[in-house]
Amino acid sequence: MTALDVAGPSAGSAEDVAARAPRRAFPAERACAVVVLVAMLIFSVWSLSMLDFSWGNIQSSWNIAVKVFSRMGPISLPGPEDLFSLIGITFGIVVLGTLAASLISIPVALLAAANTTPAPWLRPVGRAIGVITRAVPDVVLALAFSLTFALGSPLPGIFALGIHSIGMISKLFADAIENSDDGPRLAIRAAGGSRAQEFWSGVFPQVLPSWIATALHRFDINLRGSAILGYAGVGGLGYAMKVAFAEFPTGYGRGLGIACVIFVMCVVLEIVSSTIRRNLLGVQPLGRGLGDRIVRAATKNRPAPAQRVAPRGEVDVHRMLRRPWTRDRVRDTSWTATGLLVVVAAWFLTDIDFSQVQWQFVPRTIESFWPPDLGSYSFADFAQAMLVTIQVAFAAALLSLVFSLVFGSLAARNVAPSGGVRNTFRVILVIFRGVPELVLAIFLIMVTGLGNQAGVVALAFGGIGLLGKLIADSFEEVPNGPERALTAAGASRAQRYLAATWPQGLPSLIGNSLYLVDTNIRSATILGIVGGSGIGFYLTNASTVLTLHGQVTTLVLMVIVTVLAVEGVAAWMRRVFR
Amino acid sequence: MNSTTISPVIRLSGVSKDFGSTRALSGVDLTVERGEVVVLLGLSGSGKSTLLRHLDGLELPTRGDVEVLGRSLPKLKAHELRRVRARVAMIFQQFELVPSLTVLENVLTGALARLKGPRLGLWAYPKQLKLAALTHLDRVGMLEKAYERADQLSGGQQQRVAIARALMQSPEILLADEPVASLDPESSAQVMRLIREIAADDGLTVVCSLHQVDLALGWGDRIVGLRHGEVVLDTPAMGLSKSQVMEIYGRVATSTAELSAIESELRDAEFAAQATDGIR
16 A cells, blocks of 8 residues: 555556556467467376276276285296396397497488588488487387397397487487587698598597497486387397296296396496496486486586696607507506497397398388388277377376476475475485386286376376476576565565466476476387387287288377477477577 | 799789678788788788688688689689698687597698598508607697697697697698687797797798787788778888887777777787797
């Protein structure tokens, strides 16, 4: 009331101000974006209800899981000789697949990077190769390749990982090339170097660390996913686990034992690769796995190690021809030698036998994927299946969003009522992220037949860990001036959260949620392959029979279109809500 | 082809360069004789860098002709242009060494135009080239740093390595784009002296852009002033009177505010020059 008294002498002035105040501008594009967001939210709620996510249903699933656990035998392992051979095969497949993808990624990234592409029209080609290889799940590739190989052969796995991983590696590598310093390249061009020389002498040495780091990071991801490849008949631990889980109840103990081996292997190798990435390459590991986090925590306050000492003693031109064995050179050389040894070992461990390849099938296999067709199904069948997969993705994203808004907010320093609450919720989020997709997949396998609900739970669980952390981080990063201003004006904690923290954090919240939907669609496809639901069910069926490969193409195209659509919407939203 | 004996080595006639709607160079005529040491003087944005980049074919003129070592650059095919570039060395304000490579390998990249195919790693270069690279490093006083990473060196050291890389081309022309703008006064003096010595010993033609008048005076044979992409000054650098120096400032400056800024800079520079006893 006092404000009004000061503002004007007469009672009519408030109305006067209201009349003179400008109308709130609401641009059409922003309105559209809000409508789309609300539509997506409604779709998610509808998806959740369509998937029969009732409490009774969850309880009966839980009962089945309990029954399964109570009837299975004790956890056991295969004999040491078998076990080591299985570990060797899985390790070898992942090493060789990742290596192949890393090598192929160099030319792909070269095309895709704005500053190295030979011609502007080749740039979309390079980007498209990345997008397509990323959109086709490695399991689908493995299933398709398995026709040309004997069952349990490592080669389909190597090819599948080799192709699928190109997407991520070439994208990150192209970004690194675009972010590299243009100067050294210019200097080499000015000295008369050719385009190839410009790249290999001027650009590649700059991006080599990021290339190796990306490859190692992808190695971790591929190792985590290698269990799923077993379901496509690729040899190694995953296949052994699948065979074990096929025998109920006697095989379940062995299957769980193998799952534990895979889990331990993932964590150990992730620690190794994180250590290399940090110490050798000076790249802070940013992955969400347990190993990455252990290395991050252990090296938190230590700066990257300093570099080299100068060679001492008499210098003359001829003596300097011999490069001195400084500590750095010894280190670099021994790491290179170790890397080569690992690759050679991987080659022998996988025991690749090219005579296994039925070469006469190769052209026919490739040919069989074209043209795309529907087989005996109608498009409506496929669309219905795709819809189920999208529903799973959205429903899981909604569950993740609701829980991670609570967890993530309370894990943010500027929102949590006390340091204790913040730390508690940080730990909770760490636990959520620590459970790898693998364990969730196994949970799914154990309770096979539950299909979609189990898939949603598995995806939502992992999503809370990821989104909760991203929300907590983005809330902590908002400029804290407005919060201080509201505190000074006497606002309560909740008022401050809603009026200052929330509006500032909203754009990144929207972006991160859409990112989650994007990854969920890919994961839901894969879970569908394992659990036999959604579009994954049709993919599994179609990819194991040569004459049905046209359907695989149709289905994969549908997945690609969906993923691209979500990515496009996400990019648009990020722009509108910036 | 006997183009090497043709004099002058650089001839620009009516060169204009547009970047979109902005004109970087406008009707530049310039002739440089073999063995001349020319300073391009001008404030930032006056077109010095663009002009230098034209001399190495890194930019091609919108109008006019650039003739370097007897070849008209706009008419050359890509591989012919590379052959001209091999004979013209360039050093940069930011040195532009590959940070993660050793000093020696950085110097060796100066020889890439003579080699076929891409190279990565010291083992990829022939021994006699390595020997030559070490000799050049010795000449710029950086021999003992041959196997250090380029990004471990100070700015002045990096620029000396860049000069060794330029020498690796056995160039006939040396282009220097603000070579000391990122260096402290002492390193600046060392680098400028080094360039001058090498130019004299090897009979190089040098075109060096600078924005500090005090560095330009008494260093080159000739000063060419640029303003708004036009040549506004072309004078011998030796034996200038104080009034002539003031006129140079007046020509390259675009406003009285800039002029007074330059004047105060000149006073500081004189002060510094008295302290370090000049560049030469």
